[in-house]
Amino acid sequence: MANDTKQLLLEQGMAMLLRQGYHDLGVAQLLEATSIPKGSFYHHFKSKEDFGLQVIDRYMEEVHGGLDHCLGDQTLPPLQRVRRFFEMTEEKYRGEGYLGCLLGGLGQELSGISEAFRKKVEWCFSEIARRIACCLDEAIERGELSANTDTHTMAQLLINCWEGAALRTRLQRDPAPLRQMLDFYFRSTSA
Amino acid sequence: MANDTKQLLLEQGMAMLLRQGYHDLGVAQLLEATSIPKGSFYHHFKSKEDFGLQVIDRYMEEVHGGLDHCLGDQTLPPLQRVRRFFEMTEEKYRGEGYLGCLLGGLGQELSGISEAFRKKVEWCFSEIARRIACCLDEAIERGELSANTDTHTMAQLLINCWEGAALRTRLQRDPAPLRQMLDFYFRSTSA
């Protein structure tokens, strides 16, 4: 079905964009990998840029799924839920060969030359931070964090430090930076 | 002189690679910006990839200069020297329009498709971390850090968290992530 074609392109596009980045991945290469003709590609997507932006949307669906799953787990205290989300993300990175974060990659590559991508990626990070901040608010209520914690800032910090660790993980093909970052952040944050 | 030409290409290349990344910057565009003919480019550089790797070398000269300047300042205690280095880097970012870090950008864009770039960028980060770890060793000696601090890991963490903040700074064109990260790191690290 038509929707299968579009989803296949988005899924394969996510994987290939993660490894190669935006400019190194040509439309032709993606189509060769999926055995889909170019007419179909331009039927579903207005342009390559449109495709890239929709890949990000598709990616965020998965991220929000993961956030729903972890932050919604009432059997764990809030801080552990937040940490669990990142541990699951690390497992996802392992399945991909420790290539880091798609958002970080596209944001880094394109935010100097495309306002559409800069705004979209920044909005995505802000959305993730907003959801984490909500969970940190609950941690304050539960006494896990001191009452004067600026949860918005702490959530942004968590995202930022994770993205830096994700870059080094991509460079080293090793998850150690992710673990060190989580250990440091949660050790420094607990009440 | 010939060396002037090469240095001009490297300087201009640094600036343009920071904004646009590797693949979006064509050799012709760089040559148009510098009014240098293509024959000269390929006289000084074996290839575009060779050029990119030499830009990184040139960049690291500046980084080591900044490290020499800050970490060698005996009028400040060690932790403040380290922090000063990053504050100076933030000022450099301001001059560039808050476009983040060249190493982070190239590492993110190219480390999935070029072993030469992946190794070079990773080596650069390791070098910076090594020098910062030396200064953190001195902070232990001075009592600024507890004796059981793993300075190698703390130095890597500092680099990683900074790179994540640099990405967000690039996305937002705002230094707030850098400052928040430094405040958090040094507040959590002091003895």
Next chain:
DNA sequence: TGACTAAATTAGACCGGTCGGTTTGTTCCG
């Protein structure tokens, strides 16, 4: 000090290949 030579550097036209996107046509599905 000037002439000469070789090497270094500059100059830019040209190349084959690939790019993103368009166009025309065919097939499928509701």
Next chain:
DNA sequence: CGGAACAAACCGACCGGTCTAATTTAGTCA
């Protein structure tokens, strides 16, 4: 039957790199 989806040839533009030629620079020698 018409619109959606698929199909693939084709296009102009641009890519990294090569090649041949011209100019400049540096070294040597009388």
